[in-house]
């Protein structure tokens with residue numbers, strides 16, 4: 001009797017989990033389908049070549065232009081800038097926390113860094129406008145500091161908690177025996193850290209970086225507030241840019257349903273999706289490559 | 297016993313982890329180009345003593361050490377040698393084979409690079425070290441294979457190759473065979489006997505048979521103290537202390 005009940009619960013559990021699993025996949029597929037469907041509708045009206053090579057994004061003028069390049073370059077610029085700032089600082093901080101800081105210091109610092117992740121992106125964007133913007137403006141002698149650099153710095157701050165936390169876990173997870181072996185052949189702390197510990201933690205560190213990149217590419221509110229949103233072709237870090245995310249967020253609200261412009265926003269969303277996908281695949285590739293050398 | 301040259305020694309060594317005293321008044325000597333076995337029940341401080349010789353406890357914040365450690369009459373602590381210099385001259389092979397997550401070749405060449413051995417010499421030394429550790433024939437065609445894909449015994453020989461690549465003067469081995477099957481164990485023992493021609497070897501072992509097979513000298517430790525030390529034959533056949541007799545005859549441990 002009891003046995004039968006246990007069997008029943010067991011199979012119920014299996015069915016419930018199967019159902020939720022299927023549901024997740026269905027929802028994801030539906031989103032992807034909608035993206036692709038609307039993107040296809042866009043390409044019926046605008047040629048993909050014009051879309052990819054066009055250097056102007058100007059959907060609202062009478063001679064509407066749907067070139068993704070300025071948006072793409074903006075997104076890449078801001079993401080790249082954020083990563084240039086966040087990757088060395090993130091890995092450095094993680095290495096410091098796990099290899100140099102004593103346990104007391106680590107126990108204080110780690111929660112503080114993790115707390116940074118809880119700051120809402122709108123707050124960070126606000127900081128960009130009222131604090132970082134004026135600083136940058138003063139430094140560069142421009143009228144305002146809402147530009148790619150501003151966005152990059154803010155995104156770096158937002159990506160740091162993720163990168164530090166995950167990279168620190170990865171470094172901490174490197175077996176003590178590797179480090180002992182390294183010290184055993186006469187290596188010092190720095191050599192052990194850079195030549196043994198960090199390479200051994202590489203899959204985790206790469207995962208951390210990829211999650212950071214993913215967050216930076218997809219982040220909307222902060223870049224929307226901090227980068228100025230000028231749709232001219234971006235000329236560098238000290239110029240205003242308009243990222244793919246910001247464009248979608250700004251224009252989706254005012255665009256009439258099922259117009260070319262409406263479809264165009266789906267098309268750029270698809271490109272954004274493809275970018276994150278590629279980032280993840282690259283990350284996955286490296287993770288597997290390094291894992292080959294790890295003990296099973 | 298013929299007068300032998302003492303290579304490595306500890307004089308009146310005390311060691312604490314936090315409040316807990318692990319080593320008590322250790323006085324021990326290791327003769328040059330001989331194999332010395334360190335035996336004693338689990339937890340008596342064999343690994344701790346061994347690791348003190350190549351300054352592994354420097355990495356443990358709450359370890360405190362008193363007394364003198366001497367290599368050829370040079371102090372290992374507080375003397376002219378830095379920790380990294382000590383570790384170059386006194387190599388260590390650990391209980392569990394711990395190759396780096398790198399290729400076979402890179403495992404051996406790592407220490408050479410770290411210690412600034414000129415690039416032209418590196419390859420030759422790697423090959424020679426692998427030959428000396430009887431691993432060469434088994435791996436010569438796949439030097440770029442990840443080291444973790446080797447068998448346990450091969451991994452341990454790789455770790456020995458990595459250690460001897462640096463031409464240390466002393467090799468410390470902490471139960472190098474405890475995770476190995478009898479055949480791999482026999483290979484490592486053969487290797488250790490060969491290495492004795494050039495190196496001073498200290499080996500921790502739980503196997504009384506192993507100690508008798510390979511060791512010239514045996515040191516018996518109990519509860520953080522050295523109870524008795526001397527030629528292996530006399531420790532096993534004619535121990536002076538009752539504690540030693542009980543241990544080597546398997547009456548506790």
Ligand SMILES: Nc1ncnc2c1ncn2[C@@H]1O[C@H](COP(=O)(O)OP(=O)(O)OP(=O)(O)O)[C@@H](O)[C@H]1O
Nearest residue numbers: 313314318336337338339340341342343344345356
């Ligand atoms: N890093 C450390 N911090 C605190 N205590 C330690 C540390 N390392 C070892 N000890 C303690 O020191 C004592 C001796 O340990 P050690 O590893 O030297 O014993 P052992 O003789 O090698 O034993 P075994 O034969 O089981 O390897 C043990 O009680 C152990 O708990």
Ligand SMILES: [Mg+2]
Nearest residue numbers: 342343344470
């Ligand atoms: Mg031990």
